[in-house]
Amino acid sequence: MILFAMQVSHFAAAFTFSLFASVVFGITQRPTPREMLRYGAYCFGVFMIGMFIAGWIMWILHH
Amino acid sequence: MANSETTSPARPTAAAAQAGSMALLAPAVAWLIPGAGHLIQKRWIRGLLLMVSIVLMFSLGLAMSGKIYKPNTGDLLDILGFVGDVGAGGLYILGRMMDWGNTAIAFATADYGTKFIVVSGLLNVMAAVDAYHIAIGKKP
Numbered sequence: 001m002i003l004f005a006m007q008v009s010h011f012a013a014a015f016t017f018s019l020f021a022s023v024v025f026g027i028t029q030r031p032t033p034r035e036m037l038r039y040g041a042y043c044f045g046v047f048m049i050g051m052f053i054a055g056w057i058m059w060i061l062h063h
Numbered sequence: 064m065a066n067s068e069t070t071s072p073a074r075p076t077a078a079a080a081q082a083g084s085m086a087l088l089a090p091a092v093a094w095l096i097p098g099a100g101h102l103i104q105k106r107w108i109r110g111l112l113l114m115v116s117i118v119l120m121f122s123l124g125l126a127m128s129g130k131i132y133k134p135n136t137g138d139l140l141d142i143l144g145f146v147g148d149v150g151a152g153g154l155y156i157l158g159r160m161m162d163w164g165n166t167a168i169a170f171a172t173a174d175y176g177t178k179f180i181v182v183s184g185l186l187n188v189m190a191a192v193d194a195y196h197i198a199i200g201k202k203p
Contacts, residue, residue, distance in 0.1 A: 004126060005127075005128045005172070005173075006123075006126040006127050006128075006172070007127075007172050008127065008172060008175070010171070010175075013127070013172070013175040013179075016120075016123060017120075017175075017178075017179065017182070019116075020116040020117070020119060020120045020183075020186070021182065021186065023112055023113075023116045024113060024116055024117065024186040024189060024190060025189075027109050027112060027113060027190075027193065028189045028190060028192070028193040031202055031203055032203070036109075
């Protein structure tokens with residue numbers, strides 16, 4: 001049963017995915033709140049940079 | 064004096080028993096309700112953040128018409144999809160009971176949604192393992 005068909009862009013989907021995954025990675029992979037925050041921000045940054053790099057690689061391969 | 068001598072050896076045993084039961088209870092509760100394994104150990108902020116992240120990810124996956132995998136013995140990716148989905152615990156059970164989710168992935172957003180649902184299950188497993196580590200004292 002489909003509740004409703006929400007349409008999102010690839011960027012919006014990747015952004016929300018990165019945000020939630022980074023929160024969980026930060027909390028579960030580091031012992032102290034300060035380190036959790038730093039590691040969560042690091043993961044989010046890596047997700048975002050990786051997404052842009054992958055996007056440009058796909059654009060170059062396509063053209 | 065004699066009283067303290069007779070009661071002190073029992074205290075570590077009681078504390079160990081409590082820690083032992085929490086080591087079983089915390090991951091089980093964490094699997095069933097995302098973030099609850101941290102909440103029952105009074106890690107309020109961590110528990111709430113985990114709960115919001117995992118529940119929202121699962122809900123967004125459903126809203127994007129993602130697919131909830133059923134137990135299957137077919138394609139390897141379908142089997143792995145089921146394994147990931149089951150990690151969401153109570154959310155997966157609720158989704159199956161209410162027959163939520165798409166049956167066929169026909170467009171890109173539905174594919175994103177399916178991945179959201181699978182990954183929310185995997186993240187919930189990570190949260191359950193973390194709750195276990197807190198219960199056994201490996202993590203503060």
